[in-house]
Amino acid sequence: MKAQPPSVGRIVHYVSHGTPVREDGSQAFPPACRAAVVTEVDPADRGRVGLAVLNPTGQFFHPLAAGGCEHVAVEEQPPTGGTWHWPERV
Template sequence: MSPSGASQPRPSVGRAVHYVSHGTPVREDGSRAYTSVCRAATVTEVDPQDSDRVGLAVHNPGGTFFHPLAAGGCTHAAVDGEQPPAGGTWHWPEVV
């Protein structure tokens, strides 16, 4: 349940979600070439056993990347405002 008491929607093929990129590894000096950021994504498949695990087409500035269920897919991460979601997860877009 969301804080307002309404249940979250279930993912379905074609829905727009956010994918959290992993970013690049931290260098010895503590910097990173690319940080972990939210990217636009489209649900391409939903695990019939676990609707929180989906296959995604992730839309990056450099191209589209696929994370199919056959390769492990992506799991849902709740966004709580205090901790950023882990890389490799998806969440519903924030309301703006």
């Protein structure tokens, strides 16, 4: 099955970076999947998108001008912070 390309307005999952790792290896906030809306798609690389990320405490905008977010296959576990993937089917 061919992967569907992203388009403006689609809902995806953004993987947050989390807070910096402390000396003891812990993090105040570990990386987590967040709901996001695709706001723009890079015409040269359709796997790179700009996002409006919906966090429990507010919104975060990650535009293409700031580097955008790269697609990562959901099978890649754990997903890398700063990437997006299609929501898992449950």
